[in-house]
Amino acid sequence: MGIRGIHRLATAAVVAASALLLAGCGPSLADLDRPVPDDPAPPVAVAVAPLTGRIVEPGSLARPSLAAKIDNHGAARPQIALNRSDIAFEELVEGGITRYLVVWHSDVPEEIGPVRSIRPMDPDIVSPFGGMIAYSGGQPQFVEMMQDAPVVNLAFDTDTSGLFHRVDDREAPHNVVLDAPAAMAANADLAPPPIQFRYGSADPLAAKRFEAAATDRIDLVFSAARYPSWGWDADAGVWLRSQEGEPDAEASGDRVRAVNVVTLRVEIDTSGEVPRTVMVGSGEAWVSSAGRTAHGTWEKKDRDGRIVLTADDGRALPLAPGNTWVELVPDNGEVAFSG
Structure with a gap:
């Protein structure tokens, strides 16, 4: 349900929602600026999912985001849990093919993958989200760049906690999969991501x-x-x-x-x-x-x-x-x- 679908929130609910929005980069609450009816509904606190703009229960997304470098080689398809992600980036890599940097937050799937190596633009893409980034290797200078970024690095090559495993139904190197709930549990103290885009109604470009x-x-x-x-x-x-x-x-x-x-x-x-x-x-x-x-x-x-x-x-x-x-x-x- 979008912001414009909420018509009977009391003033307390408006304050609760507004406190969760970044100034100038969250959904507008202008449609809620109206008198409370004589027989108002009970106050309902609301929050906004920072990476989708959807209305959620307060506190339900008090977890970090989990990004991963996802393979898009023909042998890596079909990828795992793309539709459960919040934001996905497609970028050009060598050989004219593309790879994805995908970010999960609102919905945490059981597994994500296939996870592949990072590229030099990935620190610039993922840094605004904070949280974690999962990947499988990369050139040393790119790995160093990622390690310098304000994110927790989850690297298959150095993992000793069992977060990654290889699956049998795909050929290496297109078969590295991450246990997403385990990664979240191991880094639960990290802050949730900030809002990235401005969100409007379900038809935001109608004006x-x-x-x-x-x-x-x-x-x-x-x-x-x-x-x-x-x-x-x-x-x-x-x-x-x-x-x-x-x-x-x-x-x-x-x-x-x-x-x-x-x-x-x-x-x-x-x-x-x-x-x-x-x-x-x-x-x-x-x-x-x-x-x-x-x-x-x-x-x-x-x-x-x-x-x-x-x-x-x-x-x-x-x-x-x-x-x-x-x-x-x-x-x-x-x-x-x-x-």
Whole structure:
């Protein structure tokens, strides 16, 4: 249920909810600024899930986020528990293929994977969330960068607590899986993640100021080897993912889906052996929610800063409450929206 669906909260509930929001980056509570009726409902305290914008019970998400580097090699598919994540990032790596950095918080699955090695842009992506990052190796300089980030490193190569294991139904190196509840239990003292995006209603781009275009398909090209797409399912109210022209399903058998698809144009630094997505900076952005797409810009001021989305009119570019995929499309790639 979105913020706009709550009509009978008493003043105490409004105060409780407001205290949980970051100024200027959480959902608006303007619709709750109305007189309490003569026969009000009992006060109900509410909280907002920081990585989805959904209404939750206070205290129910008092745990850290768990991020993991997830393989997207053909042999790694189908991945485990993508649809239970809050936010997923797709990034270009060597050979023209992509990998994911996926963040779980609202819902903790039993297992996640396949877990693979980190890349140089990953500290910039995960640092704003805090919490944990799980990965399986990486070049020493990249591992050192991640160890310097404000997150707890869970590394398969050095794990002595049994958090990781290899599964028999996949070939190495595409078979490393993390026990997510055990990782959460071992790091329960870490703080929950801060809010990352601005959230609005279930149809956040309906206002005329966004000049949002009706959209039923998103086509993206990272390289000749990776060209994902998303199709709008109006009945389900989600975007359904395809890869290289084929439906993309996770290990549960369900189609990979997202309430929001955020597409960012990014520079790729090719000066090293491994392509590095430049995450500190700014560029062109699109938000696709509820069958619409609005254009704007993105900005990230430093490693620890969140991604800020701004509409073309200079005001915030909001998302719908729900899970989000962030597509980091190279500046020499292709972005197309049709409707």
